[in-house]
Amino acid sequence: xxxxxxxxxxxxxxxxxxxxxxxxxxxxxxxxxxxxxxxxxxxxxxxxxxxxxxxxxxxxxxxxxxxxxxxxxxxxxxxxxxxxxxxxxxxxxxxxxxxxxxxxxxxxxxxxxxxxxxxxxxxxxxxxxxxxxxxxxxxxxxxxxxxxxxxxxxxxxxxxxxxxxxxxxxxxxxxxxxxxxxxxxxxxxxxxxxxxxxxxxxxxxxxxxxxxxxxxxxxxxxxxxxxxxxxxxxxxxxxxxxxxxxxxxxxxxxxxxxxxxxxxxxxxxxxxxxxxxxxxxxxxxxxxxxxxxxxxxxxxxxxxxxxxxxxxxxxxxxxxxxxxxxxxxxxxxxxxxxxxxxxxxxxxxxxxxxxxxxxxxxxxxxxxxxxxxxxxxxxxxxxxxxxxxxxxxxxxxxxxxxx
Numbered sequence: 001x002x003x004x005x006x007x008x009x010x011x012x013x014x015x016x017x018x019x020x021x022x023x024x025x026x027x028x029x030x031x032x033x034x035x036x037x038x039x040x041x042x043x044x045x046x047x048x049x050x051x052x053x054x055x056x057x058x059x060x061x062x063x064x065x066x067x068x069x070x071x072x073x074x075x076x077x078x079x080x081x082x083x084x085x086x087x088x089x090x091x092x093x094x095x096x097x098x099x100x101x102x103x104x105x106x107x108x109x110x111x112x113x114x115x116x117x118x119x120x121x122x123x124x125x126x127x128x129x130x131x132x133x134x135x136x137x138x139x140x141x142x143x144x145x146x147x148x149x150x151x152x153x154x155x156x157x158x159x160x161x162x163x164x165x166x167x168x169x170x171x172x173x174x175x176x177x178x179x180x181x182x183x184x185x186x187x188x189x190x191x192x193x194x195x196x197x198x199x200x201x202x203x204x205x206x207x208x209x210x211x212x213x214x215x216x217x218x219x220x221x222x223x224x225x226x227x228x229x230x231x232x233x234x235x236x237x238x239x240x241x242x243x244x245x246x247x248x249x250x251x252x253x254x255x256x257x258x259x260x261x262x263x264x265x266x267x268x269x270x271x272x273x274x275x276x277x278x279x280x281x282x283x284x285x286x287x288x289x290x291x292x293x294x295x296x297x298x299x300x301x302x303x304x305x306x307x308x309x310x311x312x313x314x315x316x317x318x319x320x321x322x323x324x325x326x327x328x329x330x331x332x333x334x335x336x337x338x339x340x341x342x343x344x345x346x347x348x349x350x351x352x353x354x355x356x357x358x359x360x361x362x363x364x365x366x367x368x369x370x371x372x373x374x375x376x377x378x379x380x381x382x383x384x385x386x387x388x389x390x391x392x393x394x395x396x397x398x399x400x401x402x403x
Contacts, residue, residue, distance in 0.1 A: 008061070057085060113136040128232070131312065165200070166222055168212070238304055253285050329380050331373075
């Protein structure tokens with residue numbers, strides 16, 4: 001490709017000890033792409049924030065990756081005036097497109113509007129993204145995650161894999177009113193071994209990117225649901241009401257996820273964070289981002305979500321985990337959903353009903369090696385043909401060039 005067709009791009013991210021592999025995948029995609037001449041800045045470092053302020057002024061395109069907004073706007077806020085004064089275009093990829101009291105969608109919407117972002121790249125179905133960012137002045141682009149084929153590869157055949165059903169996740173926060181993924185994990189951990197499956201699932205840890213890819217290559221299958229929630233709100237009112245409710249019923253001190261102590265912990269290695277989390281679980285101190293007991297979850301569901309009207313558009317979405325599993329040839333057993341109209345039930349995954357009443361039948365389908373391989377192969381082919389990060393950046397280049 002001629003050099004003058006490449007778009008001079010400043011890519012902003014926030015890199016510290018987390019295990020969300022798609023943060024690194026998007027960064028790798030931009031730095032390796034022949035379509036973008038990318039200069040990257042880690043806003044977690046003060047010196048790079050200062051350099052980024054100078055660089056955004058002359059870039060043809062500025063891209064803020066998901067990490068810049070997923071948990072906090074703290075590290076991109078210092079670039080607000082530089083972004084407003086930029087000469088080129090600005091695309092922000094919004095992380096965690098659901099309501100949390102410490103990472104509010106209302107604040108993310110405000111930042112988008114006040115910096116005059118040209119585009120928002122949403123993980124949600126396009127109509128949900130357009131509803132969520134209506135009024136910000138930004139055009140919405142459908143940019144779900146994809147497969148990083150350099151990392152997530154089909155390295156081991158189905159018959160050589162030691163685990164039947166594997167998975168790693170965290171419990172979904174009770175603020176979003178969605179317990180589907182939690183229910184799927186809990187059910188398969190219970191009934192899988194009883195039906196002769198080798199099951200290795202956990203909801204209290206994640207693996208880093210290379211170990212997650214290796215783990216998937218040890219699994220014949222994995223389980224899951226769509227990401228996000230049916231109860232998406234532009235103003236976060238329900239999540240904020242739940243925070244107040246939990247604060248009032250708390251019997252001991254609470255660490256706020258947007259407080260100074262939580263911010264300080266970001267600077268620690270991931271292993272240290274894990275040890276601190278284990279200590280916290282045995283102490284009277286509560287962290288508002290960690291799971292409550294089952295009674296609290298049930299009470300919040302009844303008080304805040306029973307009878308609550310869902311979002312007026314379909315707001316659940318495909319996640320990076322679905323592309324990663326497909327790219328490693330791992331068969332997926334998933335709760336039925338739209339998956340951004342990318343994955344099709346019975347073709348690309350073995351479906352589960354929302355009430356999970358057909359879980360036994362899904363397991364029997366999975367136990368058939370020919371059926372399991374057929375489903376995994378169809379998903380693998382789809383991802384390789386249409387849904388790698390190379391495809392995503394080609395789509396983005398076309399949109400930016402047209403503008």
